[in-house]
Amino acid sequence: MAGSTSKPTVGALPDTAAESPYVPAALTLLMWSLFATSVAVLFARVRFGFAPEIPGVIAVDGLTVLMWVVVAFFGGIVLSYSRRYMAGSAHETTFFLAVFGFAATVMTLVAADHLALFGLLWLAMGLVMATLIGIVSEWEQAQAAAAVARRYFVASSALLGVALAALWWATGATTISGVAAAAGTLGGPVWLVAAAALVLAAMIQSALVPFHGWLLSSMTAPTPAASCWSASPRSSRSARPSCSRSSRSVRPARCSESSSNPSAPT
Secondary structure, eight states: TTTTTOOOOOOOOTTTOOOOHHHHHHHHHHHHHHHHHHHHHHHHHHOOOOOEETTEEEEOOOOHHHHHHHHHHHHHHHHHHOOOOOOTOTHHHHHOEEEEHHHHHHHTTTTTBOOOOOOOOHHHHHHHHHHHHTTOOOOOHHHHHHHHHHHHHHHHHHHEEEEEHHHHHHHHHHHHHHHHTTGGGGGHHHHHHHHHHHHHHHHHTTTTSSSSHHHHHHSSOGGGHHHHHHHOOOOOOOOHHHHHHHOOOOOOHHHHHHHHHHSSSO
């Protein structure tokens, strides 16, 4: 209508020409350095049987090194892409710290041998994912979604704690390798409790029905963060197409976010 004014529905695009903080560039370079190091360790593992360890704490086998290569590679891709995607965002540095922290936590998790260390890293992985989901602190919906995800991940960690405690009680071992060595002797109700708790913890972390609520909430995260779910150990055991979800579902959600929060990255 003549004389009427239209209200913009999408916030302003970030200023990609603005000088980027030092932290994102440094963390991106560090992540690619971790990838190069992981490839070197994988070569040493295959060629010379290289297997570093801290007895009772860290144990590195072939699967561990392979996971390091995969996680570091995806982490480098996500951070490199985010250099432009998050440019000009008020949350740029926080986002990069969270993504790098997530990758570092996962890489340590897959090498953890002590039961308590594994449980703590599992909890830390979930809390960092919840932080990424609610990275836009001014957006009410994002904070609500982060709270939902956090509850799921804390529940998953509690169930994992029950499972690990049951395995320790049944075997007397404080390491994953020790439990594996005694697996043939396990039985009875303690074994059933441990198995049930492990399955439930994995189902929650993998967002399997009926524990898929946190995955729906994760759409409030910036688009590159969706790749982090794919890079974590629990996603390697699920059939959820995270990449296609991020390209079809998350990007449209950014428009509605920007209309209510102009400072959010678009």
